[in-house]
Amino acid sequence: MTKREPFPPSNFIRDIIDEDLRTNKYNGRVATRFPPEPNGYLHIGHAKSICLNFGIAANYAGGTCNLRFDDTDPTKESFEYVESIKSDIQWLGFDWDDRLFFASDYFEHLYQYAVQLIKDGKAYVCSLSAEEIRKYRGTLTKPGKESPYRTRPAEENLDLFKRMRAGEFEDGTHVLRAKIDMASPNLNLRDPVLYRIRRVSHYRTGDEWCIYPTYDFTHGLSDSIEEITHSICTLEFEDHRPLYDWILDELKLDSHPQQIEFARLNLSYTVLSKRRLIELVEKGHVEGWDDPRMPTISGLRRRGYTPESIRNFCDRVGVAKRDSIVDVALLEHSAREDLNRRAPRVMAVLRPLRVIIDNYPEGKVEELDGPYHPEDDGMGSRKLPFSRELYIERDDFMEDPPKKFFRLAPGREVRLRYGYYITCVSVVKDHQTGDVAEVHCTYDPETRGGWSPDGRRVRGTIHWVSADHSLPAEVRLCDRLFTVENPSGESADFTTLLNSNSLERLTSCRVEPSLTAATPESRYQFERLGYFCVDSRDPSDETLVFNRTVTLRDTWEKILRREEERQKR
Ligand code: ATP
């Protein structure tokens, strides 16, 4: 288990656990679980639940957290998803030790529980169609109507249920229902379905079963079988809690975990529903689950997020009882904060413009020193070859600049980072397009390292690479996937709200030669540009590929400052 802060911020869930420990409700045990359904890749919302459940286990003496695959819906589940979920949780820094479970391993156990409910007159086989069941259920304002099959004798129910299992009936002809209360104000208690017939192969149990338990029936019982103490889930299950408790109470189980609900994470400019994420993948709106623009753990990883930055983000978001939308700027801020500390600084030019230093001897190469981190000498430094021909960023030059432009322009002097002062003396244009093709400069040999003996003031410092020594690279500028703050909250189909400029590929970038050994997933700050990560999926011997994690502009800081000012007023 990763070392976590000794005193994490408290929240209402920890308060409940503290109280349960005080009253010795579970004999001093704290056992949580993370219960994903293997029907998609994990996203940042799941990370919140993972940090919460595994975090609680780590913070209480003897605490445990199980990883349980809640795999009772065979239509959409697969081993691929199981493996991706395991690897994402490990990458985030959590460990389930030997506590890996599958609800599908409990199928026989669950079946026996259902038989018990039937024997006790608490469940019956209903032969209404799905449509009829819906009609009989009533509405929030109208009570439901009892099924004509509700009074079937236990013997008949047992026989039918056994034959359902044996595959004697067509899909949809019968279901097993709990016998609770068709007039309950809580719709979940109006004789909810516990089992349905589905002739679908299960990725783990194959064709062993043709009846499958529902989520509500499975979940509490799996928690109980594993002797979970605190079953933490999201708010939409609040209305299911009476059913969760009903099942465990009716079966008189000793292990009766407490279900506690918290608000799910919503992020602005993002969708966090698996159904929608699957649609993005399947319809080809993104390149896959680990597309760097996806809010999946694997997408964020490929984009350059560190596990620490995601964990810090989850801690910061906190745990609440009310739904809200968290600003995606906070997630980006967490990445910046962590990468600022750990990412070596290097120079890369994304849109190169050739600079020729007329008074620099042809063929001469100097090795200039550039520290990898301004505040961390331990990171060391690298040599930057300086030569007569360089590349600078196209936007760092303007032929006809406004007053406030302090970068390179005709007649103006700038500092090359760790290099020399250069002054632009002339430009050469492409006679077809009229664009500036190259810029001629002179350098002042007295200014090596970026300062001058006469102390003259140079306003602008720009980054550069040596034309001959730099390496070619492709850089992918990832931006938000959606154009609106709450894509799930709009009436329009969410795929029409996709940001068509969410990915820009720059294929003629140049990076400094020290990056020749950069390995997949290594993260850098490209000076003045942002944080970038070597792509892990498209390795190529010729060209390095980088994904932009975040720019250097921290909009979250701005949001906080604005908030502070508002409060002062
Ligand atoms: P989705 O609604 O996106 O399909 P899900 O809840 O169906 O997600 P599960 O695999 O069942 O996905 O989720 C596993 C656990 O993660 C559950 O306990 C669920 O409550 C939690 N979880 C899912 N989405 C979020 C979220 N956005 N914020 C916090 N927890 C979440």
Ligand code: MG
């Ligand atoms: Mg779910």
